[in-house]
Amino acid sequence: MLVDGIKSRxxxxxxxxxxxxxxxxxxxxxxxxxxIADLFAVHSQDIGGHVTIVFAxxxxxxxxxxxxxxxxxxxxxxxxxxxxxxxxxLAGVLHSARMGxxxxxxxxxxxxxxxxxxxxxxxxxxxxxxxxxxxxxARRVQCVHCKGFTEDVRTNIVExxxxxxxxxxxxxxxxxxxxxxxxxxxxxVPGDLPQVIEAFK
Amino acid sequence: MNQEFKNxxxxxxxxxxxxxxxIQRFPFPFPEDKYMYSVNIEPHTKGPNGSxxxxxxxxxxxxxAEMKDRAIVLSEDPLRCQALPHMMLAQWDFLELVxxxxxxxxxxWFSLTADGDRWHWINRPLGIDQRFTFGDTATLPCEPMEYxxxxxxxxxxxxxxxxxxxxxxxxxxxxxxxxSLDFDVGMNFMQWHGPVPLxxxxxxxxxxxxxxxNLKNGHPVRRLNWTMTVNSRxxxxxxxxxxxxxxxxxxxxxxxxEKVHLRVELQALWRLPRSNAILFSxxxxxxxxxxxxxxxKWGRRMHRVLQSLPTDLIDYKGITRYRDTxxxxxxxxxxxxxxxxxxxxx
Amino acid sequence: xTSAEIPVLVDRIETVAQDIKRLRFVSADGSRLPTYSAGSHxxxxxxxxxxxxxxxxxxxxxxxxxAGYEISVLKTPTSRGGSRFVHDYLHEGSAVTISxxxxxxxxxxxxxxxxxxAGGIGITPIMSMAEQLEKLGRLFEIHYATRTSRSGAxxxxxxxxxxxxxxxxxxxxxEFLDTDVVLCGQPLGTHLYxxxxxxxxxxxxxxxxxxxxxxxxxxxxxxxxxxxGAPFDVELAKTxxxxxxxxxxxxxxxxxxxxxxxxxLCRGGACGQCETPILSCNGSIQHEDHYLTDEEKxxxxxxxxxxxxxxxxxxxxxx
Numbered sequence: 133m134l135v136d137g138i139k140s141r142x143x144x145x146x147x148x149x150x151x152x153x154x155x156x157x158x159x160x161x162x163x164x165x166x167x168i169a170d171l172f173a174v175h176s177q178d179i180g181g182h183v184t185i186v187f188a189x190x191x192x193x194x195x196x197x198x199x200x201x202x203x204x205x206x207x208x209x210x211x212x213x214x215x216x217x218x219x220x221x222l223a224g225v226l227h228s229a230r231m232g233x234x235x236x237x238x239x240x241x242x243x244x245x246x247x248x249x250x251x252x253x254x255x256x257x258x259x260x261x262x263x264x265x266x267x268x269x270a271r272r273v274q275c276v277h278c279k280g281f282t283e284d285v286r287t288n289i290v291e292x293x294x295x296x297x298x299x300x301x302x303x304x305x306x307x308x309x310x311x312x313x314x315x316x317x318x319x320x321v322p323g324d325l326p327q328v329i330e331a332f333k
Numbered sequence: 334m335n336q337e338f339k340n341x342x343x344x345x346x347x348x349x350x351x352x353x354x355x356i357q358r359f360p361f362p363f364p365e366d367k368y369m370y371s372v373n374i375e376p377h378t379k380g381p382n383g384s385x386x387x388x389x390x391x392x393x394x395x396x397x398a399e400m401k402d403r404a405i406v407l408s409e410d411p412l413r414c415q416a417l418p419h420m421m422l423a424q425w426d427f428l429e430l431v432x433x434x435x436x437x438x439x440x441x442w443f444s445l446t447a448d449g450d451r452w453h454w455i456n457r458p459l460g461i462d463q464r465f466t467f468g469d470t471a472t473l474p475c476e477p478m479e480y481x482x483x484x485x486x487x488x489x490x491x492x493x494x495x496x497x498x499x500x501x502x503x504x505x506x507x508x509x510x511x512x513s514l515d516f517d518v519g520m521n522f523m524q525w526h527g528p529v530p531l532x533x534x535x536x537x538x539x540x541x542x543x544x545x546x547n548l549k550n551g552h553p554v555r556r557l558n559w560t561m562t563v564n565s566r567x568x569x570x571x572x573x574x575x576x577x578x579x580x581x582x583x584x585x586x587x588x589x590x591e592k593v594h595l596r597v598e599l600q601a602l603w604r605l606p607r608s609n610a611i612l613f614s615x616x617x618x619x620x621x622x623x624x625x626x627x628x629x630k631w632g633r634r635m636h637r638v639l640q641s642l643p644t645d646l647i648d649y650k651g652i653t654r655y656r657d658t659x660x661x662x663x664x665x666x667x668x669x670x671x672x673x674x675x676x677x678x679x
Numbered sequence: 680x681t682s683a684e685i686p687v688l689v690d691r692i693e694t695v696a697q698d699i700k701r702l703r704f705v706s707a708d709g710s711r712l713p714t715y716s717a718g719s720h721x722x723x724x725x726x727x728x729x730x731x732x733x734x735x736x737x738x739x740x741x742x743x744x745x746a747g748y749e750i751s752v753l754k755t756p757t758s759r760g761g762s763r764f765v766h767d768y769l770h771e772g773s774a775v776t777i778s779x780x781x782x783x784x785x786x787x788x789x790x791x792x793x794x795x796x797a798g799g800i801g802i803t804p805i806m807s808m809a810e811q812l813e814k815l816g817r818l819f820e821i822h823y824a825t826r827t828s829r830s831g832a833x834x835x836x837x838x839x840x841x842x843x844x845x846x847x848x849x850x851x852x853x854e855f856l857d858t859d860v861v862l863c864g865q866p867l868g869t870h871l872y873x874x875x876x877x878x879x880x881x882x883x884x885x886x887x888x889x890x891x892x893x894x895x896x897x898x899x900x901x902x903x904x905x906x907x908g909a910p911f912d913v914e915l916a917k918t919x920x921x922x923x924x925x926x927x928x929x930x931x932x933x934x935x936x937x938x939x940x941x942x943x944l945c946r947g948g949a950c951g952q953c954e955t956p957i958l959s960c961n962g963s964i965q966h967e968d969h970y971l972t973d974e975e976k977x978x979x980x981x982x983x984x985x986x987x988x989x990x991x992x993x994x995x996x997x998x
Contacts, residue, residue, distance in 0.1 A: 139524055140525070140527040150891055152891040154890075154891065155891075230866060231868075231869050231892055234891055253791055256865060256867060256868055257895035276515075303795055305527075308518060313516050316573050319574045319579065320654065323681045419789045494782075550713050550714075550715070550779055550780065607714055608788075609716035609718075
């Protein structure tokens with residue numbers, strides 16, 4: 133579980149089956165695929181109707197995810213090379229979807245956040261997405277100055293990938309941007325940086 | 334009020350100052366010699382003539398200059414005005430509220446005539462004459478919230494009400510105390526207040542939310558909030574923090590009076606009739622320490638309030654670097670005498 | 680927060696269907712009534728000698744309140760007086776008061792499509808919602824079920840205004856609203872709104888739930904009329920008073936009759952405004968509201984006094 137106390141961050145309550153749904157769309161990256169496999173291992177008889185899996189493969193550990201993916205009986209499986217391509221594919225899946233479709237997201241916070249963002253674009257309430265966090269605690273950070281996103285941030289202070297400002301990663305999360313807020317850390321005394329520590333592993 | 338609008342700046346050379354009259358009507362926010370959070374909400378009803386509460390929307394000597402400053406901010410960063418698509422009805426509600434209030438209470442400056450949906454709006458101080466069809470966005474030069482927000486003092490956010498929550502789904506925010514509209518748009522009441530220290534655990538936001546969900550059309554409420562700012566800068570946004578952050582290191586005993594400002598927000602909340610959304614108006618007032626201490630009670634009390642602030646709050650309000658210097662400067666205006674109850678001057 | 684009361688006159692009364700009257704109110708002083716949002720209701724206060732009736736009614740179109748507010752009142756056989764009083768005693772020119780509008784049945788304008796379902800008199804809030812959606816150019820459909828043609832107020836008006844987007848089902852012609860068919864195949868991002876008899880609301884919500892619709896997309900107008908029960912005593916701890924609640928009145932009504940000001944808004948167990956802490960209860964609490972969570976109801980330390988009561992002898996409230 134992620135540390136609690138950040139009021140603006142969604143709660144990731146763990147995957148559970150929406151037994152009423154006849155169309156299940158699972159989105160996962162990295163270790164998130166094991167969350168789906170674990171769910172199917174115990175509850176496969178509760179999952180009726182059509183099952184779609186959209187999986188974002190990260191470069192590292194490709195092989196590790198082959199076995200759990202194969203253990204899941206799905207009607208269609210989309211293995212995509214990155215989170216952005218997986219989200220694009222999800223858009224294609226949702227385009228013709230009907231009410232009664234249940235969206236699930238498991239894996240990194242960035243993957244979950246972007247899935248919820250897309251569900252919202254299709255008129256679904258963000259709270260209707262069932263989520264489970266797995267894997268890295270790294271954060272997706274939006275620079276409040278240039279509005280650029282920096283992915284996979286593990287340190288309390290990070291250089292913006294776009295405008296190069298040194299950003300303090302705040303405990304303030306926007307579901308709309310699917311990102312934490314990064315604010316210039318040395319605006320008052322330029323160059324005066326606190327110690328950089330690995331804060332989000 | 335028969336006043337001239339001042340030609341002044343809130344950036345670069347900072348020529349802003351308050352007239353004697355503006356100081357006297359300043360909404361000093363501290364009813365006692367120490368400060369702590371409270372749900373200090375009261376009905377937004379008519380106050381004494383000449384006070385900032387005389388009319389629902391207060392227009393004062395800084396009107397034209399503040400609107401100029403807003404135009405600069407929006408031209409540099411259009412994301413400071415945003416509305417999610419489902420908020421269009423609420424935008425029209427907001428436009429109606431502002432135009433009818435301003436035309437009714439300041440007929441010497443603003444005029445509104447409506448023939449059914451055909452409206453005619455005149456804003457003399459800004460030289461605007463606009464005919465449009467109420468409800469038809471194509472008949473205005475921009476969306477209604479931006480249109481009227483560029484002509485009304487104060488920042489505004491609009492909250493959609495659903496699922497027992499308020500969602501900040503629109504706003505025009507150009508003079509904020511260090512929070513980002515672009516980041517917070519789409520958040521609910523608890524989420525956007527997330528970074529505020531202490532108050533969550535005190536249940537302040539739970540109580541306030543419950544109260545606001547039942548707010549009625551025609552019965553707005555208000556509260557005061559405050560912070561401090563170095564220089565008379567309106568745009569203290571996180572977006573531009575690199576531009577103004579270093580100002581906090583420039584305060585010395587010699588310049589506290591001119592540089593350090595108390596910034597008070599008269600926050601009002603209104604139920605909007607068609608959309609059932611809630612309008613949040615954040616009408617900011619700045620006062621220099623040198624102006625503040627011309628009211629002896631305020632000088633004494635400001636000194637004592639700053640001394641009593643909890644550390645979390647000092648950090649959250651960004652006062653840490655110059656609080657001690659300001660307290661020392663104010664100490665010369667605190668003779669230790671008791672202060673009278675209430676906020677107003679003696 | 681006590682609600683702001685507006686003195687109004689009955690401007691027009693019209694019988695629109697069997698046992699259904701449509702009333703129009705204009706403000707007593709001739710001023711324009713405040714604009715209201717689609718789905719709003721008002722509390723109508725009527726005085727019958729020493730008796731006071733307060734009933735909630737949905738405001739129906741036109742949304743532009745220039746011409747006044749309109750409500751529809753069904754005379755119910757089980758009425759404890761409110762709807763009967765409207766039907767038998769109110770006439771054009773009668774003076775009553777209404778509360779300023781409150782909305783507990785809001786449109787969620789994020790929806791990509793709006794599915795409006797009404798049974799019988801439950802059509803009233805749906806009419807203002809449809810009018811608003813039409814004005815905004817949004818996608819919607821209306822499904823309206825009535826028992827007979829005589830009970831189907833507004834079928835003609837709706838069809839005239841909204842054409843093929845209205846489906847009418849008349850039970851005595853063996854036309855039934857098949858919820859599963861209506862819900863099936865709705866596009867992602869659809870929101871559902873239902874108003875009608877409690878049984879119908881529950882059925883529609885349950886069907887939607889069984890078809891995998893998320894709760895955030897389901898909206899219902901739950902107006903619960905206070906249920907009768909055995910009389911009991913309410914003790915007010917702060918003022919040290921004891922007030923008898925009769926069989927056919929709610930705690931709130933008993934308090935008001937005794938001159939005690941208690942906070943309230945919807946009077947139908949929906950808004951949460953009248954939530955009152957319980958200090959002790961000699962008996963069992965019968966929660967009838969739609970506001971408290973199941974856990975809160977089980978905890979038994981608060982009660983919504985507008986609709987809930989106790990089966991027992993004595994209830995002590997922190998009032």
